[in-house]
Amino acid sequence: MSLGLRTRVMILIAAAMVPAAAVGLLNASREARHSLHMASEQVVALARQLASDNGQMVGGTRDLLEAVATFPSIESGNLEHCRRVLTRMQGKLRQYAAFAVANPAGLVICSSQPLSDPVSVADHPWFPRALAGDGLTVGDVRPEGIAGTPAIHFARAIRDPGGKPVAVAFAAYDIAHLRSTLTHAELPAAGHLSLVDSTGRIAFRSPDPENSVGKLLPDGGILRPMREEGEGVTEGMGVDGKRQIFGFSPLGGTSDTGLFAVISVERDELIASALATFWLSMAVVAGVGFLVGLVGWFGSGLLLRDIRRLAGTAERLAEGDLAARVAFDGGSREIGELSHTFNGMANALETRTRQTETALARLKRANADLDRFTQVAAHDLREPIRQMVTYAQRLERKLGDRLDGDSREEMGFIAESARRLHAVFHDLLDYAQTRPPEVAVPVDAQQILMTVVPDFLPAVAERGGTLDSEPLPSVMADPHGLEVVFREVLDNAVKFHSPQRPPQIRITTETLAGYAMTTVADNGIGFDAEYEERIFNPFVRLHPMGLYPGTGIGLAKCRRIVEGWGGAIAASAMADGGCEITLALPTIPTENT
Numbered sequence: 001m002s003l004g005l006r007t008r009v010m011i012l013i014a015a016a017m018v019p020a021a022a023v024g025l026l027n028a029s030r031e032a033r034h035s036l037h038m039a040s041e042q043v044v045a046l047a048r049q050l051a052s053d054n055g056q057m058v059g060g061t062r063d064l065l066e067a068v069a070t071f072p073s074i075e076s077g078n079l080e081h082c083r084r085v086l087t088r089m090q091g092k093l094r095q096y097a098a099f100a101v102a103n104p105a106g107l108v109i110c111s112s113q114p115l116s117d118p119v120s121v122a123d124h125p126w127f128p129r130a131l132a133g134d135g136l137t138v139g140d141v142r143p144e145g146i147a148g149t150p151a152i153h154f155a156r157a158i159r160d161p162g163g164k165p166v167a168v169a170f171a172a173y174d175i176a177h178l179r180s181t182l183t184h185a186e187l188p189a190a191g192h193l194s195l196v197d198s199t200g201r202i203a204f205r206s207p208d209p210e211n212s213v214g215k216l217l218p219d220g221g222i223l224r225p226m227r228e229e230g231e232g233v234t235e236g237m238g239v240d241g242k243r244q245i246f247g248f249s250p251l252g253g254t255s256d257t258g259l260f261a262v263i264s265v266e267r268d269e270l271i272a273s274a275l276a277t278f279w280l281s282m283a284v285v286a287g288v289g290f291l292v293g294l295v296g297w298f299g300s301g302l303l304l305r306d307i308r309r310l311a312g313t314a315e316r317l318a319e320g321d322l323a324a325r326v327a328f329d330g331g332s333r334e335i336g337e338l339s340h341t342f343n344g345m346a347n348a349l350e351t352r353t354r355q356t357e358t359a360l361a362r363l364k365r366a367n368a369d370l371d372r373f374t375q376v377a378a379h380d381l382r383e384p385i386r387q388m389v390t391y392a393q394r395l396e397r398k399l400g401d402r403l404d405g406d407s408r409e410e411m412g413f414i415a416e417s418a419r420r421l422h423a424v425f426h427d428l429l430d431y432a433q434t435r436p437p438e439v440a441v442p443v444d445a446q447q448i449l450m451t452v453v454p455d456f457l458p459a460v461a462e463r464g465g466t467l468d469s470e471p472l473p474s475v476m477a478d479p480h481g482l483e484v485v486f487r488e489v490l491d492n493a494v495k496f497h498s499p500q501r502p503p504q505i506r507i508t509t510e511t512l513a514g515y516a517m518t519t520v521a522d523n524g525i526g527f528d529a530e531y532e533e534r535i536f537n538p539f540v541r542l543h544p545m546g547l548y549p550g551t552g553i554g555l556a557k558c559r560r561i562v563e564g565w566g567g568a569i570a571a572s573a574m575a576d577g578g579c580e581i582t583l584a585l586p587t588i589p590t591e592n593t
Contacts, residue, residue: 027281032271036245039270042188043247043263044233050193050261051231051249057095057178058251058259061154061171062136064089064099068169069158074101075166079110086112095177097151101158102168104131109167121170125199130155130168138197138259139170150175152197152259179204187263192238194262196248198227202239215239222246226260235267243267307335310342322350388414440565442588443479445472445516449507452486459494465503472509473516475585481561485569488554489581493522498577515567515584523578532571555581 068074068089073081086099090112100111106122108115121127126139139153155170178195187193187206195204200217217223218237225234231249238244244264251259309326316324325346326339392414399407449472460467467490475482490505497503501523509518527535538556555571562569568584 027277031277032275035270036267039188039245039265040233040247043191043245043265044231044249045247046187047247047249047261047263048231050263051251057173058136058138058154061173062156064093065136065154065156065169065171068099068101069156074110074158075160082110083112086110095174097149097172097174099171100169102127102170104165104167121168124153126153126155126170127168130157130170131165133157152178175204179206188265191263191265194264196222196226196260196262198260222248222262226262238264238266245270310339313342313346317346317349322346322353440476440586441478442474443477443482444474445477445482445518445585448479448482449486452483452490455487456490456494460503460505463497463503465497465505467503467505467507469507470509472507472518473511474588475516475565476588477565477567477585481565485558485561485583488558489520489583492554492581493520493524496522496524496526498523498525511587514587514589516587518583518585519580520583521574521578521580523574523576526577526579527571527573529573532573535571536569 068086071082071085073079073085082101086101089099090096098111098113100108100113100121102108102121106120106124106127108119108121111119124139126137130137133156135156137155139155151172151174153170153172155168157165158167158169160166193204193206194202196202196217200223202215202217217239222234222236225232226246226248233245233247235243235245243266245267247263248260251261313324313326325343449469453467453469457467493505494503504523506521507518508521509516511517536555536559538553555569559569562583562585566586570582570584572580572582574580
């Protein structure tokens, strides 16, 4: 549908008002960012301080349970003595609701609290974790613990000299006592203080403890960053359904404790004044835009028509219509100059595109000719070399003892040179035919490595060495090429081992800037640092052929393959012998990159 002149002018004026609207909104957005930034710094600092102040609770409980684990009465089965000792401990440590010991089946066998019926803690989530681990395990918040009061459970396994778990000692820390240590904190306006376990259950909240204790925080809020980062600040939904800014820090300085101090403030409260400034700015911009629009409505000109014509031609070019040109039929001088320049650009684009297509066609023909030449060379050159080796060996057998020592040595040189020529030709042909795929695909590098490593384990074990590897990530490559690279690098690590020590080969990896940096390190004979670049050139050998077989083509082939995927390969000489070969392989891009 064709728009009228006035409508086009209004559109142009509206577009011109965008920068003015941005300037009008700058102060409001700056105020909002400042408020959120200050609140973020405040909540995380306060959370860190509270976590530090109450971290001794975790450390003290760890020490107590380690002491319980050494009770001789537990190992000897004197449960009455164990109960008396635990009862005395609780009498002196009123902040704990109970101390107890459970057998591996989860049945409580010794407790500071009198138990009328058998009590099992096997269904508590913390129990199997404590039974399997070696250190302190922090359980979730239980509305009713073994003492019948809300408590946080701490536990550790008791093991016999052979390392087998024989019991689990645990302590129930009274939530009421914890409350008394936290309520003195000075909170920001509209802020809340909470103590949260690793499952997201609230052990304490001030203000409003009655309606929050025992509830779970929403999964989409603080839980994931709290578990992954330990300490920091994030935004999410609170238990009251309102969006909050959370500052969190683990008690005791480590997330292993499973308890976090959390300070939260309502986001809407922080940006209320900024929102008021925002709407005022929007009203001003709208008013100015309306006045300017009235002026533009009564203006004249055909500027937008010509601009739309240019835009339409540009879209046709983008869709592949290289013959598209702007048909200028008069108007402003500026639009005429722009149309002329645009058409000149289109002409140049069409010419260069045609040239590129011609060059690509020639390149494809040249590659096809090269492939045919390689096949012919493989047949016509390999056969004469094979005959040279065969006849040299036949002459050596035929003449036998009739040759003197020098003649036999010279005959051996002929045969050996022919074999070396055959090996060099084979590797040269292999190098010429080594080409990466046109498109790299996601490849499980760990799976490829596991198909290669078993071929080298016997040689490493025979020399009393080891070959270890970290799990490798998936990368952008091709399976066959990656197998060739791993095989060549590991073959060098085994081949060039030091006779003075068993080979130690270690494969490590880390992800850096979109690349999987995989390093193969060995303690072999190594090389001088001046050859770190030259060893990737074809047929470069740093050691006599009689000592180490090969033609020096392996690493050159690796470089061609890896660089074809958009990666890189480098070598580093180690000061104490050995070397490191590092592969920088592109990782699989995510949907957001």
